[in-house]
Amino acid sequence: MSGPWLHVHTCTIEIRWGDMDAMGHVNNTVYFRYMEHARVEWLQQIEAAPNPEGEGPVIINAQCNFLRQLTYPGKIEVRTLVGPPGSSSFEARYEIRLLDAQGMPGMLHAEGSSKIVWVNFTKGKSCPLPERIRALLPAAGHATVT
16 A cells, blocks of 8 residues: 555454355455444544535445455454545545454455545535544645554
8 A cells, every 4th residue: 555544543343144155255245344334433433424414424436355255253453544635535445354363463355445525415515625524634745654
């Protein structure tokens, strides 16, 4: 991962038996749920959850690279990193690692990203990122923090 990325959040998620598919591994769609869980937890932590009568974040795209299979039972760590802001958006990246028996993160199992746009819901269009959100994001050229 290159560029000015800032690590902002880490969460732990239990792999559920129902996350697996007929092939005996975590279904590819569930990785997006893991990333969503981490993103929503971080947005709630910084008091930036969407307000249907006001403004808030909306995802306009998401992608995931599946590097290694995950299976039940297990526990994963999802790290969220954010990039520098645009006028109304920023990108988030996610690292999904399987935790070992001691709770330590191991090899990278998946990595993904999403673009988050700040939206005025009553007007139905994007609007400038609030300064309080912009202040949490790295400036262009900011050193990577892990």
